[in-house]
Amino acid sequence: MLRMRENSRRASETVERFLDSTLDSVDSAEELAVGVAQRAGFDDDEIMKIGMAVRESVVNAVVHGNRYNSNKKVRFSVAKTPERFTIRIADEGEGFDFGNLPDPLSPENLMRTSGRGIFLMRSFMDEFDIRRLQPAGTEVTLVKYMASK
């Protein structure tokens, strides 16, 4: 039993889904990522952080990227290797200027009611990357190191 669990932690695993641009997809994506993270052996605290980073990113993709457009999908993938746990979230939206995001911790922004999603993703994951896709869309990559669990 112990060996099976150990093998499961070491095994590579990749899942990919094309999600509708609805808030239900946020739950689906979180569930999917948490399932893989549990099999990878992350503890509850790390799993909560992974789940939350995924939620924030998929919310952004659905709400700000695809703007709930039923013709647009969110490409969501989770890939686990012995070294890295990688999640990618890509929308088909018009994109935004992510090089010029306000700092949610600065005093003038502290009482804003939005603008903390990307900050939380960065806080909860070991690596965070965001890039424009051609011809359209934005892709976020979230990484947890397996060694950190």
Add this chain to the structure above:
Amino acid sequence: MSVKLNTRQVGDVSVVDVAGRITLGEGSSAMRDALREMVNKGHKKILLNLGEVSYIDSSGIGELVSGFTTVTNNGGQLKLLNLTKRVKDLLQITKLYTVFDVHEDEAGAVRSFA
């Protein structure tokens, strides 16, 4: 489970027991609606008991900030009670922990309203 809200009076303090998940959509809008309704009814001393909140996302944090601002701008006070470790951690990393008056016991929190 989405969010559940129950309001009760302790003296002149309105205590809102919040349970479940405060996330984008139903969870955060329910809390926003409840707080606005209380402000519209003239409640000035509001204590949000978050002891049964299992999860909060950035939208939920935004609603806490929005509620705080709405109550304060109407001459009232909004304080927080019984934060779970996760909610406390979130408020700390977003530097909002010191913005809110946070309490760990209800009687003390009720007394703290001037």
